[in-house]
Amino acid sequence: MSNQTLIQYFHWYYNEEEKLWQKVAREAPVLKDMGITGVWLPPSYKSTEGEDAVGYDCYDLFDLGEFDQKNSIPTRYGHKDEYLQAIQALHEQQIMVLADVVFNHKAGADELEKVPVRRVATDNREEYISDVFEIEAWTRFTFPGRKGKYSEFIWDKSCFSGIDWAEDLQETAIFSIQNEYGEGWEDVPSNELGNYDYLMFNDIEFRNSAVREELKRWGEWYYETCGVDGFRLDAVKHISTEFLNEWLDHMKAKFNKEFFIIAENWVVDDVVHLRNYIDITEGRMQLFDSMLHLNFYDASIAGDGYDLSKIFENTLVESHPQLSITFLDNHDSQPLQDLQAYVEFWFRPLAYGMILLREQGIPCIFYPDLYGAEYVDKDDEGNDAAVELIGIESLPLLAKIRRDLAYGFQRDYLDHPNCIGWTREGISEMEKSGIAVVLSNGEQGAKNMEIGIGHAGKVFIDAMGYRQEEITIDENGWAEFFCEAGSISVWVAKDN
Secondary structure: OOOOOEEEOOOOOOOOOOOHHHHHHHHHHHHHHHOOOEEEOOOOOEEOOHHHOOOOOEEEOOOOOOOOEOOEOOEOOEOHHHHHHHHHHHHHOOOEEEEEEOOOEEOOOOEEEEEEEEEEEOOEEEEEOOOOEEEEEEEEEOOOOOOOOOOOOOEOHHHEEEEEEEOOOOEEEEEEEOEOOEOOOOOOOOOOOOOOOOOOOEEEOOOOHHHHHHHHHHHHHHHHHHOOOEEEEOOHHHOOHHHHHHHHHHHHHHHOOOOEEEEOOOOOOOOHHHHHHHHHOOOOOEEEOHHHHHHHHHHHHHHHHOOHHHOOOOOHHHHOHHHEEEEOOOOOOOOOOOOOOOOOHHHHHHHHHHHHOOOOOEEEEEHHHHHOEEEEEEOOOOOEEEEEEOOOOOHHHHHHHHHHOOOOOEEEEOOOOOEEEEEEOOEOOEOOOOEEEEEEOOOOEEEEEEOOHHHOOOEEEEOOOOOOOOEEOOOOOEEEEEEOOOOEEEEEEOOO
């Protein structure tokens, strides 16, 4: 089986003239040739701003760019038929498709309702700062543009546990909806801010059995309509794990299919939260290794002051490699976003080497690292800021090396603060496989490493082209491998 390599095929500011669904379909053969085995696509359904929305302020899960709602028929990325064509094009290249699912909240309701609420302290969601009173809030979703097609379910105040806007008061706050399911928040994995059930917009009430059943029906319809291979679940630390386990088990049983599931539990303080989530969900989901992302960011900022021998410490890939999705950045951490922690450009090739060429984890490439990106948004001071993200020239090569050569027993040489390396011995099924990797965040480096006696006498060269010498593996399977300062070299057999 070939190594898995994923790509997040979008970023927050996707603004190219070509609609994304059309680009996906056109680029599918290129992705296949690069070694991509799975594509994570952005939310495909209608959001509050119609054609202008990224997709995470979701309005109607059943509108995939088919109905005239929120001032547009298509979504930001195109029409429904273009989405289905993109999925088909990827499948024709044997590429897995992952759909982005936003279950935490809805936004852009169609009608007002009178709703009993209590105000909640913004820094402690467990602290109520008012008695029960009534507000007018946008909590009723009727989807008039869809007219009941696919589902006649009406979302109302009983379907939500909290909201952030009182229309009659013209006030933004966190309001806990007082309904028949109790005055408190749901039990969720995150205890940040006391209880982090409420994140934004209309927070979905999973204690309502009608809501759970509607989302199961939607899951069935979505799979039957789109035929995706798995799901990326947004903001799971704010969602009842009891519901997510129930939904995933339902989908698996309904279709007798093992869906590929990735959950986004954004943790940057202690990996124990990611490990606990795996326990709670009993390994049903892969998790993005946000702690490794943070290590990469810190390393890129610190330069040669960062101890590379500790780069994998306090990460998910260290303890649960089979459930870890490794990545450098995503749409939340890119420049000008709230969670901005973008790995510096000089370090990105090194970090990609560490996720693409090692045995542990499944790597996920970020769209701008392949295509680049230019956009403008407001900075922290409210001023316009222009951003240019440059594509990583060596990225396609690194991905192809992963596809063709990065197999077999791994020997680690993570034994120096500024120069680390590892080897992959290769496997018999892939005669030319086997690599040696050396990287440095300081001066040029060298590592004496064992690649295996099966390579004795072979000549190795730097596939990256940064080092020009040829290295012969000795009779015991050892050699000294080199890299340039602040760089990475990947040594492969010369006849590859």
